[in-house]
Amino acid sequence: MSTIAFATLGCRVNQYDTDSMRGLFLSHGYHEVNFHDVADVYVINTCSVTQMGEKKSRQYIRRAKKLNSSSVVVVTGCYAQLEPELISAMEGVDVVIGTNEKHRIVDIVDMYIGEGQKHAITAVRDVRAYNEFEEIPLYPSAVEHTRADLKIQEGCNNFCTYCIIPYTRGSLKSRKPDAVIEEAKHLITYGFKEIILTGIHLGAYGVDLPEQPTLALILRRLLEETEVQRIRMGSIESLEVDEDLIAVINSSDRICPHLHLxxxxxxDELLSSMHRHYTKTEYVQLIEYLRASIHGLTVSTDLILGFPGETESLFQETLETLEYLKFSHIHAFPYSPRPGTPAAxxxxxxxEQVKKQRVSLVNDLTKRxxxxxxxxxxxxxxxxxxxKQTGDSGEGFSENYERVQVSGLPGNYEKTIVRAVLKKVTDDTLLGEFREGE
Known part of the structure; x- marks a missing residue:
């Protein structure tokens, strides 16, 4: 039996893609081992959003061949799509697969092994030429986490000036609603209690399909047609949170009252330069409206610091905005120039040193x-x-995405949703006591 190991960099969409590829290999008789162990095949699902993502991708490639010089090293994901020639020329790389050829990965690897190839195989197509969602059957047994990601959308049409994603993932492509519901039912049958809807441009789900279904429609169908206990949404563009989406969130406590916007x-000067489609005032007013409209809502956000033209006064303006909005979490990133994008x-x-200082200041703010x-x-x-649980103590996430450590569990409650009364704060974790359901 051939062994296989995976390494994943980047976002939730990449994690979902790895789970999908893992399932394909396992269903073909491969046995998975840890990436740090000796394997016959190593699959590296790369990220190209930042320079650091690309650097880590290259480190994983080198590490794989050191672990087993005779292994087959497969590189896929955004970096593979963006730089296929560069990666295929790297020492130790045997197969390069783009972001829209993952469904063929097992066949391509088996062909490479069977034919005894001496040169790297490259399977990368122009993502702009394909406008349909790539369906890959997800095997629930291949999902590594307690919470299951469910990818319903791919690609993006926004072309923010800093972002490489439209060039690596292509245009917006939505999954058909029936396929979304069927996969959700499959995951629930397997025992998953929480499903996280993911996508590159999640809020624009459905605009490319003839019937133009919406994210709100998917949420309603999940509530009506499945027994999922908890639904969470990935990142959404702020302007795409409309009254219909607010109404469905309010309609059920099975939908987590947490939004990542x-x-x-x-x-405003930098938002315009970034080609974002809102002003600071529009964003602030929306957050105020959402907090007034959705009971118990928490909001987290992403922030790019050190974008070209960000003076000290513009950075201070951003800090003042953050102070006012009081996010539950701020994921702050230093701007990373992506060759081929306007901002570069x-x-x-x-x-770089100024970027690091600003990220540090924002990290201090978000901790407070x-x-x-x-x-x-x-x-x-x-x-x-x-x-995860040790003895009578377990740890997991609340509905508003805060990490909670629960004591006093009277039995094995792993992969189960429990009630807890919050008693104490320590570092970035809440401490709570188990309470019987009412």
Whole structure:
């Protein structure tokens, strides 16, 4: 039996793609081992959103061949799609597969092994020439996490000036609603209690399909046609949160009251330069409206710091916006120039050291704000999906995406949603006590 190992970099969509490919290999008789162990085949699912993502991808490639010089090293994902010739020329790379050829990965690897190839095989197509969602059957046994990602959308049409994703994932492509529901039912039957809807441009789901179904429609169908206990959504563009989506979130406590809405900058000047489709005032007003409209809502965000032209005064404007909005979490990233994007050639590039300092300042701010928010939650009862348990203590995420450690569990509650009364805050974790369901 051939052994296989996986390494995944980047976003939730990449994690879902790895789960899909893992299932394909396992269904063909492969046995999975840890990436740090000796394997016959190594699959590296790469990221190209930042320079660091590409650097780590190259490190994994080199590491795989050191672990087993006779192994087959497969490189896929965004970096493979963006730079297939560069990667195929790297020492140790045997197969390069783009972002829309993953369904063929087992056949391509088996062909490489069977034919005793001496040169790398490259299977990368122009993503702009294909406008249909790539269906790959997801084998629930191949999902590594307690919470299951369910990819319903691929690609993006926004072309923000800093972003390489439209060039590596192509145009927006939505999965047909019936296929989404069928996969959700499959995951639930296998025992998953929480499903996370994921996509590159999740809020635009359905605009490319003839019937133009919406994200709200998918949520309603999941509530009506499945027994999923908890539904969470991935990142959504703020302008795409409409009244219909608000109504369906409010219609059921099975939908988590947490939204991840990328801000990217708190300055109108930079938002315009980034080609974002909203102003600071529009974003702030939306957050205020959502918090007033959705009970118990928490909001997290993404932020790019050191974007070209970000002066000290514009950074201070962003800090003031963050102070006012009080996000539950801020994922702050230093701007990373992506060759081929408009921002990479803009004037007034910000020095790396300045970017790091600004990221550090924002990280300090989010730690303070997160602790303040957690303090306000003390005494409340939350629902926690236990991901791992030792003795009578378990740990997992609440419905509003806070990490909670639950004590006093009277039995084995792994992969189960339990009620917990929050008692204490420590670092980035809430401590709670188990409470019997009512």
């Amino acid at each position: 990328p801000l990217q900058s708190g300055s 050639s803009m004037e007034n590039q910000v020095p 704000q997160q602790k303040e928010e957690m303090q306000q939650m003390l005494g409340h009862t939350v629902l926690v999906l236990i991901e």
